[in-house]
Amino acid sequence: MKNRRDFIKVLSIGGTALMLPTHLGANILEKKEKKALRFGICADVHKDIMHDADSRLRAFIEEAKGKDLDFIIQLGDFCRPYDHNLNFLSIWNSYPGKKYHVIGNHDMDGGFTRDQVVQYWKALGKNYSFDCQGYHFIVLDGNDKDPSPDPPSGYARYIGKEQLQWLERDLEGTKLPTIVFCHQGLDNDLGGIYNATESRLVLERANAQAGFQKVQFVFSGHHHQDYYNTINGIHYIQINSMSYQWLGDDFKHIRYGEEVDKSHPWIKFTVPYKDPIWAYAEISMDGTFHLYGKKTEFVGPSPEELGVDKSKFGYPIVPYISDREIIP
Numbered sequence: 001m002k003n004r005r006d007f008i009k010v011l012s013i014g015g016t017a018l019m020l021p022t023h024l025g026a027n028i029l030e031k032k033e034k035k036a037l038r039f040g041i042c043a044d045v046h047k048d049i050m051h052d053a054d055s056r057l058r059a060f061i062e063e064a065k066g067k068d069l070d071f072i073i074q075l076g077d078f079c080r081p082y083d084h085n086l087n088f089l090s091i092w093n094s095y096p097g098k099k100y101h102v103i104g105n106h107d108m109d110g111g112f113t114r115d116q117v118v119q120y121w122k123a124l125g126k127n128y129s130f131d132c133q134g135y136h137f138i139v140l141d142g143n144d145k146d147p148s149p150d151p152p153s154g155y156a157r158y159i160g161k162e163q164l165q166w167l168e169r170d171l172e173g174t175k176l177p178t179i180v181f182c183h184q185g186l187d188n189d190l191g192g193i194y195n196a197t198e199s200r201l202v203l204e205r206a207n208a209q210a211g212f213q214k215v216q217f218v219f220s221g222h223h224h225q226d227y228y229n230t231i232n233g234i235h236y237i238q239i240n241s242m243s244y245q246w247l248g249d250d251f252k253h254i255r256y257g258e259e260v261d262k263s264h265p266w267i268k269f270t271v272p273y274k275d276p277i278w279a280y281a282e283i284s285m286d287g288t289f290h291l292y293g294k295k296t297e298f299v300g301p302s303p304e305e306l307g308v309d310k311s312k313f314g315y316p317i318v319p320y321i322s323d324r325e326i327i328p
Contacts (some may be wrong), residue, residue: 004241007068010264017198022045022163023279024046028055028081032166032171036067036133036134036279036283036284036285037068037070037132037133037134037135037279037281037282037283037290038067038070038147038277038283039069039071039132039280039281040060040064040067040069040071040073040074040160040217040278040280040281041072041073041074041075041278041279041281042057042060042072042073042239042242042276042278042279043074043075043076043077043183043220043222043239043240043241044075044076044077044104044215044221044222044224044243044280045057045074045077045078045079045242045243045276046077046106046241046242046243046244047078047079047080047085047088047246047266048079048080048085048106048109049243049266049267049270050243050244050264050267050272050296051256051260051263051264051267053079053088053243054065054091055101055276056089056165056242056243057069057088058091058277059192059275059276060072060151060242060276060278061091061094061095064095065096066203068174068270069097069280070098070101070133071095071097071098071099071100071132072095072098072099073099073100073102073125073181074092074100074101074102074103074313075102075103075104075181075183075219075220075221075222076103076104076105076106076183076221076230077104077105077106077107077183077221077222077223077241078101078103078104078107078109078121078186079094080106080107080108080112080117081111081112081116081117081119081120081121082110083151088210089120095122096206098132099122100123100124100139100181101118101123101124101139101326102139102140102141102181102182102183102221103117103118103123103126103141103142103143103145103183104143104183104200104221104222104279105142105143105155105156105157105183105184105222106155107204108143111321114126114143115209118309119180119192120279121283122184124275125139126141126143127139127140127141127166127167128310129170129174131138131174132163132263132280134176134177134269135176135177135178135179135283136168136176136177136179136183137178137179137180138170138171138178138179139178139180139181139182140159140163140167140180140182140199140303141159141162141163141182141248142157142158142159142182142184142193142222143155143156143157143183144156144160144163145156145158145160145217145302146158146195147160147161151194152190152194156196157184157191157193157194158194159182159193159199160194160197160203162200164198164199166198167202168202168205168206171202171206171214171215172209174178174183174214175210176214177213177214177216177280178204178206178214178216179214179215179216179217179219180203180216180217180218180219180220181219181220182218182220183220183221183222183237183260184202184220184222184223185220185222185223185238186199186218186222186236186312187200187218187220187229187231187236188220188238188314190223190313190314191222191223192223200231200232200234203215203218203234204233204234206230207232207233207234213233213234215234216235216236217234217235217236217237217289218234218236218237219237219238219239219281220236220237220238220239221238221241221319223238223315224240224241224313224317225237225238225240225245225313225314225316225317225318226238226240226293226316226318226320226322227315227322228317228322228324229307232291234311235289235291235326237324238272238293238315239279239321240277240293240318240319240320240321241277242276242277242278243270243272243273243276244267244270244271244272244273245270245271245301245303245304245310245313246269246270247269247270248269249270251271251306251307251308252257252268252269253268253269253271253300253301253306254268255267255299255300256267256299268287269301270300271298271299271300271301271317271320272299272300273296273297273298273299273308274296274297274298274299274319275294275296276294276296277293277294277295277296277319277320277321278293278294278321279293279294279321280292280304286328287328288325288326288327289324289325289326289327289328290322290323290324291322291323291324291325293320293321293322293323294320294321295320295321296319296320298319299325
């Protein structure tokens with residue numbers, strides 16, 4: 001892809017993202033002939049918050065079973081390793097093809113360790129890599145502890161020295177075009193990877209040393225938003241939550257009735273999406289990238305109706321994942 005023009009197009013009318021209806025997007029994907037690479041991707045279903053997380057995940061898995069996909073992947077904030085979450089995990093494991101996990105910051109809530117989460121999910125590791133259909137894939141763990149004396153407050157959101165060294169070695173060891181997955185955004189300083197610049201430099205140096213655009217895409221979840229950035233030739237794509245955006249105590253609102261609020265009290269601090277959303281990624285033989293996203297609506301009053309200061313979130317709060325096209 002060296003010395004070639006990068007182009008991205010989001011279907012739009014008047015600057016507003018225009019999403020294909022769910023059934024129409026699915027039909028278009030099914031009718032296309034076999035491509036070089038196709039995978040399903042979801043993020044932030046939050047089993048331990050959403051009362052209907054099982055049905056949301058099941059909808060994704062059942063549709064994915066009918067697609068000609070090379071694999072599926074979830075980008076974290078999936079489920080904690082409780083015994084009572086085994087039925088939820090079995091829905092994921094019912095997918096007959098290859099499936100991969102990324103660790104999110106909330107997957108260790110309740111005092112669990114990352115190793116316990118990996119063992120429970122039967123994931124390949126906290127950070128790992130694999131090859132598929134002529135591409136190299138890297139999964140990063142953005143939950144390392146910041147070693148600085150004054151780390152940012154809240155959850156750990158750091159990629160440590162040891163992992164960055166592993167990343168350098170892994171990139172040196174492949175000649176394939178590469179796609180990276182991480183729960184927290186490497187392109188978002190509003191709660192994303194704290195040492196994102198340092199982490200991106202590892203990717204950019206690998207591209208310079210390779211003499212071509214080796215690292216092409218970085219996918220993240222965590223932020224529960226829908227946006228895209230390109231930094232020094234690398235495309236950073238945010239995959240919206242399957243379930244909701246967190247609004248906090250100032251905007252709490254019971255959306256599913258008193259019974260659900262009693263059993264799942266955290267939902268009232270969110271603005272849930274009526275239907276689950278996820279996406280399919282496709283890279284054709286000529287390197288053209290397509291993302292086919294789902295669209296739904298909010299349950300109850302929208303952030304605008306509640307008077308949410310959207311500037312604090314940076315990117316818009318929307319109940320969809322945009323269709324995107326990137327032409328090499």
